[in-house]
Structure formats: C-alpha cells, structure tokens
Amino acid sequence: MDSPGQVPLIERFKSVIPFWAHPFVSDIKDVSPYGNCGFRAVAVGLGLTQKHWPDVRQALINEMDTHETFWRLHFDREIDGRYDLWRSELDWFNTVKPAPNTHWFHVPPHGHLVAQTYGCVLINLHGTDNQSYFPTRDGPNQLPDIPVIAIGNVGGNHWIYVKLEGDFPMPWPVSNWARYAQLDALEWQKMEDEVEMEIEHEQAQEQGQVPGPVEGDDILAGYQYL
Incomplete structure (x- = not known):
C-alpha cells in the first residue's frame, strides 16, 4: 500500500502497465535494482522473497543444462552461438557487486526459460508491447493449474513485479513461441x-x-x- 502523499505505484509505472491491466492490478513490487531485478521480480512472482534471485538464476541454468539439446536447437537456430550467450548471462551469483548488463534478465530467451522451468505463464508488460510466455514442452494436460506471473520492464533497464488478479486479458504470445513449442505445449x-x-x-x-x-x-x- 502507498503511504499518504506518496504517488500511487500504478501512476508511477503507468508507462509500463497498459491501461487494460489497471483494473486487475492488486499490487506492485518495485524490487531492488543492481542488475538482478528481473530475477528478483520473478522470485516475488513465485511467492519467494526477492533475495531468492540466485535460486531463479540457478534453476534456469539447470533447465538449460538438463535440456541442452532442446534449447541449443532453438536458440542457435535463430542466431548461431545464442545458446552459449544466454547461458553465460545467467551465470552471475556475486551478492556484493551489481551484475553488469551482460548478466541481466533478457527477454525473449529468459522469458521462455522461466515459463518452462516453473510451469507458469510469464507476462511481460511494457507499455504497448506486451507479451505472454507459455511453457514450451508441457501443455495443459501436464500443468492443469498453471500460475501466471507478470513483470514489467521500466525504461529498458529495470524490472518490477505486477500482481494481476481476476479475469484479466492475456497478451499475445511472444512471436517465436510457436516455433519453440512442442506438440503438447x-x-x-x-x-x-x-x-x-x-x-x-x-x-x-x-x-x-x-x-x-x-x-x-x-x-x-x-x-x-x-
């Protein structure tokens, strides 16, 4: 909740949160910055604290390593060497120094990984450019009660967690999701x-x-x- 005299968070981030989403926003968490904000926002969306950002990074690394053939096929099919690049961006666990931009949370690649790793729908809110990330291997039969996590990109260099509740509309899936998705997905x-x-x-x-x-x-x- 905002304290008296404080600019409401939804007004503060109105350039990020599209107008259609306003009635469904029940909370906003402006997580700490310093290069790990995207992973912090995802952690909050998972019901953890933002201090669990290293766990999110490690989980995405584990997903890439365990299913390397799958992810290398799709990432490198777009641009050769992308699998190694996206994998290296996740590898930052320094809790003292800020993460450089070469280790930030980036979409689409990390969005695909979050959706598949945690069996969720990840919504990326960014003004008029809003996208949904669905799991790429598992479908409704494997994930009947799929959670939805919404994060917002602020100015291209910061992420926030946006809690959506109710029967909110779903943004269009990110353009390359259908190329990644297996039959079940x-x-x-x-x-x-x-x-x-x-x-x-x-x-x-x-x-x-x-x-x-x-x-x-x-x-x-x-x-x-x-």
Whole structure:
C-alpha cells in the first residue's frame, strides 16, 4: 500500500502497465535494482522473497543444462552461438557487486526459460508491447493449474513485479513461441483460442448477433489477444 502523499505505484509505472491491466492490478513490487531485478521480480512472482534471485538464476541454468539439446536447437537456430550467450548471462551469483548488463534478465530467451522451468505463464508488460510466455514442452494436460506471473520492464533497464488478479486479458504470445513449442505445449494456444471464442460468442449474443466460424488453418487464426 502507498503511504499518504506518496504517488500511487500504478501512476508511477503507468508507462509500463497498459491501461487494460489497471483494473486487475492488486499490487506492485518495485524490487531492488543492481542488475538482478528481473530475477528478483520473478522470485516475488513465485511467492519467494526477492533475495531468492540466485535460486531463479540457478534453476534456469539447470533447465538449460538438463535440456541442452532442446534449447541449443532453438536458440542457435535463430542466431548461431545464442545458446552459449544466454547461458553465460545467467551465470552471475556475486551478492556484493551489481551484475553488469551482460548478466541481466533478457527477454525473449529468459522469458521462455522461466515459463518452462516453473510451469507458469510469464507476462511481460511494457507499455504497448506486451507479451505472454507459455511453457514450451508441457501443455495443459501436464500443468492443469498453471500460475501466471507478470513483470514489467521500466525504461529498458529495470524490472518490477505486477500482481494481476481476476479475469484479466492475456497478451499475445511472444512471436517465436510457436516455433519453440512442442506438440503438447501448442495446446495452450488451442485452449486460449476456445476461451476467447466463447467470450466473443457471449458478447455477440448480448448484442443480438451470432459470430461466424473462425477461418483459416493457422493455429493463430482468430486468436483474440490484445
């Protein structure tokens, strides 16, 4: 809660938090900076304290090492050598010195890793450029009660945790997610598509209209995101 006379956090970070999200924001945690803020924000979203940022870094490293073939295939397919680069960025555990920008939390790569490592949906809020990261190997059958974590990027060099509650809209999946996702994981899109189509149908009925079928074979066809 903001103290009397303090600028409300949602007003302070209005350039980060899109207008549609305002009614669903129940809390904002402006974590400590010093190069580990992205990992701190994720830790808070997981129900830990921000001091657990080293645990988040280690968990993402473990995911990359355990499933190296999977991640190397996808990261290096975009640009050769990216797997080693993203892996090295995670390797910083100095609790005294600030992490240099070569060890900061970066999306999309670390966003994909968080979603798969923790079996969650990670939402990146950044003004008008908002993205969702779904797990890349596990689908709804493996993760029936998937949590949602939202973090916001402030000025390109700081991250905050944004707690969203209620039936908030889901931003469009990050563009390269479908290229990474395995068959089970692609069910996330189908499930979300069904939900959005149901909402569209209910809204049309309220207006005395009945929407037609979604056309096209593309899995993204008719996918109603923000």
